[in-house]
Amino acid sequence: MIEVKDLVRQFKSGDRTIKPVNGVSFELEKGTLASIVGKSGSGKSTLLSLLGALDKPTSGDVVVDGVSLAGLPAGKLTEYRRRDIGFVFQQFNLIPNLSAVDNVMLPMEFAGMRKAARLERARSLLEQVQLDPEKQSRRINKLSGGEQQRVAIARALANEPKLILADEPTGNLDEQTGEHIIELLSSLSRDHNTTILVVTHDRSLAQKTERRFRLQQGKLSEETVRPRVAARA
Amino acid sequence: MSVLARSVGNAFRNKIRTAAVVAVLAVAIGLALAMLVANQAVGGKVQELNASVGTVLTVNPAGAQGFDGGGEPLTTAQTATAAAVPNVVSVVGTKALRLETATAASTSTTGTATQQAGPGGGPGGGTSVTTNLQAAIDAGTLGNRNNTSGSTSGSTGSGSTGTGSTGSENTGTAPTFSLPITATGIGAEVDTAGKALNITSGTGLGDYTVASTKALVGTTLATKNNLKAGSTFTIADKTFTVAGIFDAGTTFGNNAVYTTLAEAQALAATPGELSSMVVTVNSMENVDAAKTALQTALGSSKADVTQGQRNLETAVSSLDSVKNISLVAFIAALGTAGLIILLIMVMLVRERRREIGVLKAIGARNRTIGLQFVLEALVLVALGSVVGAAIASFASDGIASALISSNSSTAATTQRGPGGAGFGGPGGNPFGGASQLLTSVTASASPGVIAAGVAAVFGVAVVGALVPALLTARIRPIEVLRGE
Numbered sequence: 089m090i091e092v093k094d095l096v097r098q099f100k101s102g103d104r105t106i107k108p109v110n111g112v113s114f115e116l117e118k119g120t121l122a123s124i125v126g127k128s129g130s131g132k133s134t135l136l137s138l139l140g141a142l143d144k145p146t147s148g149d150v151v152v153d154g155v156s157l158a159g160l161p162a163g164k165l166t167e168y169r170r171r172d173i174g175f176v177f178q179q180f181n182l183i184p185n186l187s188a189v190d191n192v193m194l195p196m197e198f199a200g201m202r203k204a205a206r207l208e209r210a211r212s213l214l215e216q217v218q219l220d221p222e223k224q225s226r227r228i229n230k231l232s233g234g235e236q237q238r239v240a241i242a243r244a245l246a247n248e249p250k251l252i253l254a255d256e257p258t259g260n261l262d263e264q265t266g267e268h269i270i271e272l273l274s275s276l277s278r279d280h281n282t283t284i285l286v287v288t289h290d291r292s293l294a295q296k297t298e299r300r301f302r303l304q305q306g307k308l309s310e311e312t313v314r315p316r317v318a319a320r321a
Numbered sequence: 322m323s324v325l326a327r328s329v330g331n332a333f334r335n336k337i338r339t340a341a342v343v344a345v346l347a348v349a350i351g352l353a354l355a356m357l358v359a360n361q362a363v364g365g366k367v368q369e370l371n372a373s374v375g376t377v378l379t380v381n382p383a384g385a386q387g388f389d390g391g392g393e394p395l396t397t398a399q400t401a402t403a404a405a406v407p408n409v410v411s412v413v414g415t416k417a418l419r420l421e422t423a424t425a426a427s428t429s430t431t432g433t434a435t436q437q438a439g440p441g442g443g444p445g446g447g448t449s450v451t452t453n454l455q456a457a458i459d460a461g462t463l464g465n466r467n468n469t470s471g472s473t474s475g476s477t478g479s480g481s482t483g484t485g486s487t488g489s490e491n492t493g494t495a496p497t498f499s500l501p502i503t504a505t506g507i508g509a510e511v512d513t514a515g516k517a518l519n520i521t522s523g524t525g526l527g528d529y530t531v532a533s534t535k536a537l538v539g540t541t542l543a544t545k546n547n548l549k550a551g552s553t554f555t556i557a558d559k560t561f562t563v564a565g566i567f568d569a570g571t572t573f574g575n576n577a578v579y580t581t582l583a584e585a586q587a588l589a590a591t592p593g594e595l596s597s598m599v600v601t602v603n604s605m606e607n608v609d610a611a612k613t614a615l616q617t618a619l620g621s622s623k624a625d626v627t628q629g630q631r632n633l634e635t636a637v638s639s640l641d642s643v644k645n646i647s648l649v650a651f652i653a654a655l656g657t658a659g660l661i662i663l664l665i666m667v668m669l670v671r672e673r674r675r676e677i678g679v680l681k682a683i684g685a686r687n688r689t690i691g692l693q694f695v696l697e698a699l700v701l702v703a704l705g706s707v708v709g710a711a712i713a714s715f716a717s718d719g720i721a722s723a724l725i726s727s728n729s730s731t732a733a734t735t736q737r738g739p740g741g742a743g744f745g746g747p748g749g750n751p752f753g754g755a756s757q758l759l760t761s762v763t764a765s766a767s768p769g770v771i772a773a774g775v776a777a778v779f780g781v782a783v784v785g786a787l788v789p790a791l792l793t794a795r796i797r798p799i800e801v802l803r804g805e
């Protein structure tokens with residue numbers, strides 16, 4: 089379970105301070121697929137990087153399964169990202185000169201998994217994200233955007249994280265491909281019982297998630313909560 | 322895919338750039354290795370020279386050396402005077418003879434030729450006697466040129482220039498010049514430079530102070546005349562037995578015969594006379610003091626004391642400067658290689674900032690990323706080293722001799738032996754001069770030296786790569802990812 093407690097992040101630009109995240113609190117049960125919508129520059133990415141320990145809050149805390157990030161040293165935060173978090177970015181951010189399988193294997197290598205086990209798991213994950221088997225050994229820059237994002241999702245799943253943070257994962261994809269990606273995330277959250285938080289400015293995609301948040305003036309508000317069953321219908 | 326595999330892959334990401342980097346590295350590494358090889362070769366030679374020519378002084382009659390010059394001869398009695406000088410360990414007298422091959426000698430005069438004005442020789446100290454030995458050195462261009470005056474006088478009026486000439490006085494063959502053989506009477510088993518004789522077969526002469534018909538023959542001279550230990554030959558119609566064969570290490574030095582001192586004095590009919598004395602001093606530091614003392618003891622009007630290795634000293638000091646230059650060049654080239662690596666890696670880190678940020682975001686430790694970059698640098702250095710070692714093994718000989726010749730040209734003006742003696746006259750120093758020594762330095766690229774050099778290159782490369790690798794630790798993923 090993820091608990092976010094009164095999170096604040098402020099930036100100083102010149103003599104002006106802005107607070108894109110200004111007192112955000114919420115909880116996510118394990119296995120929830122949630123979305124955050126908001127205008128560009130409203131602080132969605134800032135919030136995600138606080139949850140993923142890429143950035144430190146000015147105040148407040150994130151508690152994951154009872155462990156508070158606020159008290160962790162840098163090395164532990166790296167370990168937290170490696171073991172508990174999976175990132176999916178708008179720009180995919182895969183390593184261009186590596187193959188799809190090699191990209192998926194990277195987080196497992198960092199976690200010290202043995203090579204044979206890494207390869208087997210990477211292949212099975214790429215199967216789950218429905219990448220054509222013959223494309224698994226292809227270099228990343230020989231794959232389409234949709235395919236690259238599937239590989240990125242497989243990489244995010246590599247170490248069975250507690251939370252997947254996806255920052256506008258469909259932003260660089262056409263509508264139909266984007267829909268497939270959201271469907272994929274939805275089914276993965278169910279199959280792996282993984283908590284997934286998706287940032288998007290596409291309302292129709294947000295409709296497909298169980299919990300929907302809106303970030304506005306640094307504050308998070310939740311729209312109607314739909315029952316889980318309805319979300320899968 | 323391991324860190325290493327990833328590093329190798331990254332090293333080849335931009336093949337053209339990799340090739341360029343490897344080429345530049347190879348030049349720097351090749352230069353470093355060549356300099357190291359040259360340094361080692363020269364260092365080895367310096368050591369060898371220092372060991373071989375430590376503490377020997379040569380005493381010649383004042384105004385004479387070898388067969389040239391004038392003045393009063395040294396005497397056996399003077400050896401006692403020399404031996405009494407402080408720090409002198411031993412004094413060995415020598416008596417030089419010039420052996421003329423009997424047939425060659427008979428073309429000008431019959432019987433035993435004494436006091437013949439030898440080829441290239443002046444009046445004075447030398448004594449020529451006949452032998453049945455053939456010189457092992459062909460006169461060649463140098464010999465004939467050096468001896469034009471001598472052989473002209475021998476062939477004047479022979480009339481053999483015309484075809485069909487049947488000169489009765491002549492043997493019918495043109496009096497081709499043959500080089501003399503050096504015979505030296507020695508008071509101990511050392512050569513004229515004071516170095517112990519290297520007897521390769523047979524034995525020494527036993528007691529070197531008494532007359533005996535035993536002789537030591539140089540290797541090439543023995544081969545030329547089919548001599549073995551136990552064979553006989555004649556000097557001045559006297560039969561000598563070969564006691565042993567020695568190897569002086571030089572062609573000139575091996576065209577020589579050694580007899581006991583007393584025997585040589587008897588052959589020359591000059592008992593008690595010496596051509597030179599070889600004086601050994603107890604240590605290098607005392608050589609200069611002993612030289613002065615010896616000169617005073619013997620009297621400067623009677624004897625010239627020279628330091629046998631004076632020209633070697635020049636050689637050693639010029640070799641030493643070559644050694645220093647090559648060491649500095651090695652370090653500079655090594656530093657250049659390190660700097661190239663540093664700059665390339667800084668460039669690569671900047672170029673891949675985003676990728677580094679992504680790797681950190683997905684949980685890579687700083688040290689994993691640092692290691693990846695160091696390994697990538699080492700891959701480049703390994704390639705550079707392979708090419709560089711190839712360059713070095715081809716270039717080091719040329720570089721070493723280029724270094725040496727540029728250095729010895731300054732040394733050459735000062736390397737002349739004392740007393741104005743030229744390069745190795747008969748009975749003189751078998752080391753003709755510094756230049757001869759210098760060219761004998763062969764800088765062969767030994768695997769050990771190359772390996773040590775490559776190890777040094779890798780050490781420097783690790784240092785050069787460590788700085789940019791540490792830079793990666795300062796990259797914060799949030800900063801590079803926010804660019805999207």
Ligand SMILES: Nc1ncnc2c1ncn2[C@@H]1O[C@H](COP(=O)(O)OP(=O)(O)O)[C@@H](O)[C@H]1O
Pocket residue numbers: 099100101106108126127128129130131132133134135803
């Ligand atoms: N490191 C930073 N320094 C200064 N301002 C920042 C920094 N990061 C984000 N901001 C500002 O915070 C606001 C929120 O940015 P962001 O979280 O990227 O918005 P969103 O992802 O919702 O479009 C923006 O106005 C942005 O300029």
Ligand SMILES: [Mg+2]
Pocket residue numbers: 132133134255
């Ligand atoms: Mg954003």
